[in-house]
Amino acid sequence: MSGQAETVKMADGQTRKVTEVAVGVMIQPDGRFLLAQRPAGKPYEGYWEFPGGKLEPGESVEAALARELHEELGLDILRSERWHTLEHDYPHAYVRLYFCKVTDWRGEPVGREGQAFSWQAVPVSVGPLLPATIPVVDWLAAESRAS
Numbered sequence: 001m002s003g004q005a006e007t008v009k010m011a012d013g014q015t016r017k018v019t020e021v022a023v024g025v026m027i028q029p030d031g032r033f034l035l036a037q038r039p040a041g042k043p044y045e046g047y048w049e050f051p052g053g054k055l056e057p058g059e060s061v062e063a064a065l066a067r068e069l070h071e072e073l074g075l076d077i078l079r080s081e082r083w084h085t086l087e088h089d090y091p092h093a094y095v096r097l098y099f100c101k102v103t104d105w106r107g108e109p110v111g112r113e114g115q116a117f118s119w120q121a122v123p124v125s126v127g128p129l130l131p132a133t134i135p136v137v138d139w140l141a142a143e144s145r146a147s
Contacts, residue, residue, distance in 0.1 A: 008087075008094055016094040018087075022064035023052035025083060025136060026075075026102045026109075028119065031144055034109060035126060035133070036072070037116040043092045049130040050099070051117070061098040069102070072112055079104035084139060088132040097132055 007015040026034040035048045053068035055061065061082065069075045080102040087096050109117055118126050122141040129137065 010089075016089070019093045019095045020055040020061075021052055021095050021097050022055060022061045022068060023050045023097050023099045023136075024065055024069050024077070024080070024102045025050050025099055025140070026069075026105065027140075031140075032119040032121050033140060035118055035120050035124065035129075036111070037118075037126075038130070039113050039115045043090070044130055047128050047130040047133075048118075048124070048126045049133045050136060052097075061100065065098075065100050065102075069105070072115070073109040073117070074107055074112055075109060076106040077102055077104075078106060084136070086132060086135060090131070095132065099136055 006018040008018055009015050024034075034051065036051045038045050038047050038049060040046075051069060051072050052065060053072070055064040059067075062080065065080060066077050069077055080100045082098060083101045084099045085096065086099065087094070111117055120126060122137060122144060124137060
C-alpha cells in the first residue's frame with residue numbers, strides 16, 4: 001500500500017490496475033454478520049456485499065475501513081483485525097480486498113448512501129451476492145462449524 005498504482009499482468013498479457021479495498025466483516029456476538037446492498041448507479045447494483053471501500057493514496061487498510069464504515073453506515077470502529085486478503089477480477093475493476101473482522105463498534109448502522117443492509121447468518125437469506133462475497137460467507141460458515 002505505497003499509494004503507487006500497482007498493476008497485475010493478466011493471462012492474455014494485458015495489465016490491469018489493482019484497486020485496493022478495505023472491507024468490514026462486522027460480526028455480532030451471536031455470529032450474525034452485516035451485508036449491505038450496492039446502491040443504484042454502481043457496478044453490480046442491487047448485489048449484496050460486506051461494507052467497505054477503496055483506499056485513498058497513502059491510506060492504511062485500517063484508516064480506510066474506519067473512514068468508509070463511518071461514511072457509509074455512521075459507525076465508529078472500536079475493534080478490528082485483518083483477516084483474509086482476496087483478489088478478484090471483475091469486468092469493471094481488478095480488486096485486492098482486505099477483509100477485516102470488526103467485532104466492536106459504536107453506533108447503529110444507518111444506510112447513509114440509501115443502501116439497504118441486513119444482519120445475516122449462514123445460509124444467507126439475501127441475494128444475489130457479489131462474487132467476491134461468496135468465499136467470505138464460506139469462510140464464516142467453516143469457522144462456525146469449527147467452533
